[in-house]
Amino acid sequence: MIIGVPVYQGVDLLDVTAPFEVLKWMDPKLDLRLISGKAGETIVARGGFKFLSSHSFDETPALDVLWTPGGDPDALKLIMSGKDQTYIKFLISRSENAKWVCSVCEGALLLAKAGLLDDFEATTHWYFIPCLKQFPKVKVCEGYPRFVVNGNRLTGGGISSGLDESLKLVELLTDYKTAQGVQRNIQYYPDPPVASTIPGADKCNFDFS
């Protein structure tokens, strides 16, 4: 099984590393790829964290699971509307035969731009819900779910949602018991030290066109 995370400059760190951590506990030998234009390329995540991609787009002609991370709005705009459409084309072609097509945070906008959420229920980071609604064929879910499973699409809310979502992916790929094992290994019994509410967003504050 190959799980691919196409990464890019300005990607959100936890959007990549939360599923990486969780999925590697499902199977330490899992072929989990951080994919970019060139294998071994340095990717600077939002906040300045530098990591290396493991594979190139070309080296990965097919995927069992596609995981699309969110990132800096400027980076999203470049992918969605820049001249170089390699990333979007990668999403389209590799999702064709994938068992699961996933996104976390504003990764949903990238899937939507690729037309991969047309007629599917989906969610994204709460602040970007109005942006996702700009894609008329996407059925954006009410509220702020941690993740949404619809057909073979799995979309997550903002950043930290990727933990709940990737644990769900473990269950979908294996079984409940295996997901429980991963939960124990990463001691995932969360209890945030502060409480707050999501204020909601009434419009999309970005122009991705």
Place this chain on the structure above:
Amino acid sequence: MIIGVPVYQGVDLLDVTAPFEVLKWMDPKLDLRLISGKAGETIVARGGFKFLSSHSFDETPALDVLWTPGGDPDALKLIMSGKDQTYIKFLISRSENAKWVCSVCEGALLLAKAGLLDDFEATTHWYFIPCLKQFPKVKVCEGYPRFVVNGNRLTGGGISSGLDESLKLVELLTDYKTAQGVQRNIQYYPDPPVASTIPGADKCNFDFS
């Protein structure tokens, strides 16, 4: 303010990236350092994720906050009992004037080895609680708290605990309202898709001496 995360080969990925994500939302310009023997060195985290350190031990003579991550037991053993005691010496010297001395997961064992948890209440990953109890001066807390604040020591439970713990650190360094803002930005309203219990560990299954 300088926050330093001394990293090493085999470090746990989320032990490093969860606080990185959270703390950078507190302040995008925060001087948050991934510290190793040589700046820019490639660190291979458990699971094979490759990232780059940002600073060397020598470049960082003082820290405001020390965050000590856990990792692969073989890696811990090498740090705790190997010939090269650079890492342990770094913990000791840089904690001297630090406002907060933190660990997540088995990072507590590294602090304990350095004598930095003597007479402090502390916790660690549930599976390593008996290992932490091998340090007689450490007051290991009952149960499996997400984190423990005692004096200027902040220690966390296993892996994912680092999210709750670093959000607490945000509150300790700033205020409750700022921590709420970070919670909103990373949409941290967790809801694990599976439920399980911690079985507990009756002995330390590793020899770190």
